[in-house]
Amino acid sequence: MLLRKTKIFLEMIKFEHTVFALPFAFMGAVLGSTVMLGTLPAWSQIGWITLAMVGARSAAMGLNRVIDKAIDKKNPRTAGRAIPAGLLSSNEVNLFIVISFVLLIWATSHLSRLSMELLPVAIFFLVIYSYTKRFTWLCHIILGLTIGLAPLGGWVAITGQITWTALIFYVAVAFWTAGFDVIYACQDIDFDREEGLYSIPSRFGLAKALWIARVFHVVTAVGLIALFFLTQLSWWYLLGIMIAYLILVYEHRLVSPYDLSRLNTAFFTMNGILSVVVFVFTLLDLVVQL
Numbered sequence: 001m002l003l004r005k006t007k008i009f010l011e012m013i014k015f016e017h018t019v020f021a022l023p024f025a026f027m028g029a030v031l032g033s034t035v036m037l038g039t040l041p042a043w044s045q046i047g048w049i050t051l052a053m054v055g056a057r058s059a060a061m062g063l064n065r066v067i068d069k070a071i072d073k074k075n076p077r078t079a080g081r082a083i084p085a086g087l088l089s090s091n092e093v094n095l096f097i098v099i100s101f102v103l104l105i106w107a108t109s110h111l112s113r114l115s116m117e118l119l120p121v122a123i124f125f126l127v128i129y130s131y132t133k134r135f136t137w138l139c140h141i142i143l144g145l146t147i148g149l150a151p152l153g154g155w156v157a158i159t160g161q162i163t164w165t166a167l168i169f170y171v172a173v174a175f176w177t178a179g180f181d182v183i184y185a186c187q188d189i190d191f192d193r194e195e196g197l198y199s200i201p202s203r204f205g206l207a208k209a210l211w212i213a214r215v216f217h218v219v220t221a222v223g224l225i226a227l228f229f230l231t232q233l234s235w236w237y238l239l240g241i242m243i244a245y246l247i248l249v250y251e252h253r254l255v256s257p258y259d260l261s262r263l264n265t266a267f268f269t270m271n272g273i274l275s276v277v278v279f280v281f282t283l284l285d286l287v288v289q290l
Contacts, residue, residue, distance in 0.1 A: 008082050008087050008088055011082065020147070020177075020271055020272060020275055021053065021057065021147050021150040021173075021177075021275070022050070022053050022150070022275075023275040023276050023278070023279035023280075024150050024151040024154070024173050024275055024278070024279065025049055025050075025053050025150040025151060025153060025154040026046065026049070026154060026279055026283075027151055027154065027169075027278065027279045027282050027283075028150070028151035028152060028153065028154030028155040028157075028166070028169060029041050029045065029046065029049055029154035029155065029157060029158045030282065030283055030286055031155065031169070031227075031231065031233075031282060031286070032154065032155035032156075032158050032159045032161075032166060033158045033159065034232070034286045035165065035231050035232070036158075036159040036161060036163075037158070037159065040286065040287070041158045044110075045111065045157065045158055048107045048108075048110040048111055048157070049107075049111065049153075049154055049157050051103060051106075051107035052103075052104055052107035052108050052111070052153070052157070053150060053153075054100075054103065055100045055101065055102075055103030055104030055105075055106075055107060056100075056104050056122065056126060056149075058096070058097075058100035058103075059097050059100035059101045059104060059126055060126040060129070060130075060146070062093050062094075062096050062097040062100060063097055063126065063127060063130055064129075064130045065081060065082065065083055065093055066083065066090055066093050066094060066097070067130040067131065068130060069083045069084055069090065071195065071197070072084045074191075074195065075188065075191050076191075077187065077188065077191075101123070104119075104123075105119065108157075111156075111157035111158075112156060112157055112158065112159070112160035113160060114156050114160045114161070114162070115153065115156050115157045115160075118153075118156065122149050122153065125142070125145060125146040125149065126146060128142065129142050129143050129146050132198075133192075133197050133198050133199060134197065134198065135198060136198050137198040137199055137200050137202070137203040137204075139198060139199060140178040140179075140181040140182050140185065140199070140200055140216075141174070141175075141178045143177055143178065143181050144173075144174035144175055144176070144177040144178030144179075144181070144216075145174050146177075147173065147174070147177040148170045148171070148173040148174030148177060149170070150173065151166075151169050151170060151173050152166055152167070152169070152170040155169070164230075165227065165230045165231060168223050168226050168227065168230065169223065169227060171219070171223050172219070172220045172222075172223025172224050172226075172227070173220070173223075175216040175217065175219040175220045175223070176216075176217065176220040176271075176274075178216045179213040179214070179216035179217040179220065180213070180251070180271050182199075182200045182201065182209055182210075182212055182213040182216065183209075183210065183213050183251075183252075183255055183263065184263070185199040185200065185201050185202075185209070186201045186206055186209055186210070186255070186260055186263065187260055187263055188201075188202075189201040189202050189205075189206060189209075200212055200213075205257075206257035207257040210252070210255065210256070210257060213252070214252055217248050217252070220248070221241075221245055221248065224241045224244065224278070225241065228241070233282065233285050233286075234285055234288075235285075236281050236282075236284050236285035236288060237281055237282050237285040239281060240277055240278050240280070240281020240282060240284075240285075241278060241281075243277050243281070244274050244277055244278050247270050247273060247274045247277070248274070250270065251270040251271070251274075254270070
């Protein structure tokens with residue numbers, strides 16, 4: 001019974017998709033540490049960052065499932081999710097959310113003082129995002145600003161500072177997230193319009209939405225190359241972001257206004273690969289230099 005429930009909870013929060021943001025949190029930590037302190041972060045710090053990320057993402061996904069349970073029940077694509085399918089009750093998920101927030105707060109308390117001071121801001125974004133589709137098509141950008149807190153949080157956790165370099169990194173990841181969320185939202189365009197929900201695809205149509213996603217990813221590309229010039233990163237990092245650019249181009253070639261059949265590949269597979277590639281090449285670059 002416990003094993004079955006655990007499996008359902010992990011499926012509900014899509015635990016495997018933590019790979020989207022976690023590598024960028026690690027990148028923020030190692031880049032901030034080397035730029036500001038001249039050394040790599042301690043393993044214990046990486047451990048606390050990992051726990052904080054797991055807590056934050058689990059709380060956010062739990063909140064999303066509870067807040068959207070009525071919407072999910074109406075949408076054929078999401079009707080099989082744990083709450084509308086009756087696999088989990090709202091009370092069970094609420095308890096899970098509380099535990100996740102406790103984990104986030106506990107882990108953050110072992111990091112920098114500024115991390116704790118900014119924690120209410122992070123919690124605000126984690127909570128508010130799930131409501132935004134009800135009143136603004138900018139919901140994708142709000143999600144981006146939320147997930148972008150991963151690299152910024154990693155940086156602040158180690159350095160206790162916010163710099164322009166950290167903010168540029170934050171914006172780059174925020175628009176990367178917003179871009180792929182626009183692509184993902186394309187599959188719900190008809191449902192969103194019927195239910196009066198807001199999204200860029202439902203507001204502007206599929207063709208314009210995909211172009212907006214491309215523009216968002218151009219912002220990401222500019223932000224990542226800016227890091228090359230603002231830090232001591234060298235050709236290993238440059239090679240990594242060149243691969244990331246190719247992944248972004250390929251991701252956009254997988255979908256069109258006339259064919260969304262490969263959308264899941266574009267959303268799940270390619271974005272997971274991109275974040276890992278950028279982090280690995282950044283780490284390799286910094287380790288070689290040290």
